[in-house]
Structure formats: structure tokens, C-alpha cells
Amino acid sequence: MASRTPPVADRSEDEQRPVGRTPRRRLSVDERREQLIAVALDLFAQRPPEEVSIDDIAAAAGASRPLVYHYFPGKQAIYEESLRRAGQELAGRFEEKAEGALSERLHRVMGRYLDFVDSHGPGFAALLRGGSVAASPGTTAVIDEVRRAAYEQILLHLALREPSAGVRRTVRAWIANAEITSLEWLGERSVPREELQLQLVQEFVVALTVTAAREPGLALELADFFTAEQPDGPTGRLVRDLAGLLGVPGLADALGRLAAGLAAE
Template sequence: MGARSGAARQEKTGDAPRPARRRLSVDRRREELMAAALELFSRRDAEDVSIDDVASAAGASRALVYHYFGGKQELYVAALKSAAAQLEARLKPQGNGRPLDELASGLERYFDFVEEHAAGFAALLKGGPANRSGEIGEIVDSVRHRLLRLIMRQMRVEEPGPALRITLRSWIASVETAGLDWLEHRDIERPTLERMLVDHMVALLGVAANHDPQVEELLEELVRDQLL
């Protein structure tokens, strides 16, 4: 009778039974909490996301979030570090082909990450100025420096002069903006966008070559390699 009346109350109110809390390993639970945090941080400013929001999104308790991370700032930093580490892993050199082909391959892996880990990518790059100082800024800058070093390696450049350095960093900023725009609109095919960004690099180098002999020599080598 009691069981039947309980079921009747549940049917009457329409409330679904709460799922049993799963027993997860420490690492798995941390990953779930960080994934939930990244999803929230990608859509709202960090200041507007509470520990309760993260706990609710992850199906965990507020106390558990504090147990693993200590507070919201620690959770934010850990989540961004996780996203940055995953992105940097994608950027490891895959071969030793022609520079522009390697650049295209790197872009494909970059956008693989953008597509598969949209929340992490957006959270990593979308924060306002207040989130770009201290440890948070260092996390974002580490990814950009990694990408800069990768491009220099692909182009066989040991030490870029001012014109080349500015050109490469400007292109990296364009790639970041393109990734965020693509996530928001998705109104251009990924392969088209990736080819466009390779052409964008060549165009930027062409402009810089008019002002700097190092860039002019590099561009000539890139074009010659593509013709071989």
C-alpha cells in the first residue's frame, strides 16, 4: 500500500526519480566538475558563475566542489589549465613536410579541438580584461607561445625579427577570432575556413615582405617549397 501510494504520488506530481549518484574515481569526478565549469564559463562571465551552478550542472554537491578545488577561482584556473593542456597536445608537430602543408595540418588539428571541445576553447579565450591578468593570463599566453613556436618550427625560423614576429602573432589572433566566430555561426565549411586561414598567412607575409628582407626571403622559400 505504501509503495503503491508513493508511486501514485510520483505519477501525480510528474516528478522523475532522482538518479542514484554514481561512484566515480577522483580523477573522473574532477574531470566532470571541470567540464561542467568550462561549459558554464564559456557562456557566462566567471564572476556570474557560482559554485552552486557548477555543482548543479555536474550533479554533485557544493561541498564536493570545495573539497576538490577549494573555491571558484581554483576551479576556474584548473578548468582553463585542462583546456589549454588538451589544446597544446593537439599542436604537437606531426611530420616534416612542406611548411605550408604542415601549417594546414596544424590548423586542422586546432579546429578539431575547437569543434570537439567547444566549451573549453570558448572559456579559454572569451574572458574579459579582468580575467587576463595573473595566472589566467599566463595560461592563455602559454597556448599562444606554443602556437608561435610551432609555426616558427614549421617555417624553419629560429629567431624572428620584429616584422615577422608581429606578423605571426597577428595571424594567431586571427585564428583565435575565426575559431570563436565559427563556433558562434558555423555558416562556413571548416575546410574552407582552414584553407582561407592558410591563404591569410601567405597574404600577411606578402605585406610584411614589402618592409622586411627576412620576411621576403622566407616567403620566397615557402613559395619555392610549394612548387617542388
């Protein structure tokens, strides 16, 4: 009896390849899984997760739908794993050597952060805005881990002996502000990326200065911080901009009146 020719779906990749074409190396189990994650992450970076299907992932990976399901139980699982990998990469971008002026270090950090936001926009935007049907406790945990890493890195850069509750609130509030501001920028592109990068760093300097105005101990630490800053750095440029405001007609007089009123109390 003639042997049965196996259907195409049952054949190996090499058996399905036309005669004369150089066979591709078969991927190992780990390699195939990593390939699917990489392909999925790329798709989720281009489109919101709800707009990406298992069929899209399979097609982009040059694989079959059943093969994707062999490695992942569904789209949510591959989305969470892709997000976890992206989250690890993003958390790593907050790491910076404790060398040089603080604002210059943060400027480099925010440059890497905005690079990431720019290249992974739609998927992260949908999640952080709370509008993604793919959001879950797993994805939320990933974002929380990134925020924690950012928080710890900023505190390391401040190098305060005992960060007060006010300082910790300031850092957390700035991280939240950086998220909101960068995601709004992602949708509007109303300013150049370099301008936003500088703005976010200067907003941190301002927030820290306001906190120091209420905490004498932090104010002493802030003196060392400003001493290390350079005139052409983010903080130096901020101080020049603020000093320039005093040239606005009536503003210096108004500020002087407020300051005199406080001194008289």
C-alpha cells in the same frame, strides 16, 4: 539505548544505495578531483563560465555541493584548473611534424585548432572577448601560455635561421587574427569550417609574403618555401585565385600602371 541511525548526509555512497543495487566503486581522492575537473570543463565548454554554478557542477558529477567545496575553494578555482587543462590540450594541437609543404602543415594545425574552438566555444569565447566575470590573472596566464606555444611552433615550422623582428610581428599578428576570426565564426557560422581553415592558412601565406617584400633575406627563404608547395595545396590554390583576379576587367591594367610607376621612380 538504541543506536542512532546516521543521517543520510553522513552516510557513505554505498550505505545510501538501495538494497540489491550493485555498489559503485568509490573514487579515490585524485579520481574524484579529476572527475570534477572533467565535468566542469564540459559545462564551461557548453556555457559561458558566469552561467555555470557550483550546484551545476555538483549535479553533473553526481556529487554534493559540500563535496565540490572540499576539493576546490570556489568556482573560480575549478574554472582556472579546467581552463589550464584545456589550454594544455590546445597548445598540443599546434605541434606538427616538420614534413611536407609548410601551408599543408599549417592547414592540419588549423583543423585541430578549429575543432577545439568548436567544441569548447562558449567558455573560451567569453574569456577571449574579455567579457567574462570569471577572467582573472590566472586565466589570462593560461591563454598567454597557449599563444606562446602557438608562436614558438609556427617559428619552428618556418625554420628560419634568425627570424627578424618583422617575421616575429607577422606571426604574432596572425595568431591574434586567427583568434578573432575563429571566435567571430563561432558566433556567426557564416562560412563552412573547412573554408575558414583554408582562409586562415592562406592569410598567413599572404602576410609572410608581404613581410618578405620588405626583407630581402626573407624573400630568399620564401623561394624555398614556394618550391616545396604543391599545386593542390593551400598555397597553390591561393596563387590560382590571385591569378584569376587578373581576368577582372581593368584590374590587370590598374596593377600594371602602379608597377610601372614604381619602376620609373
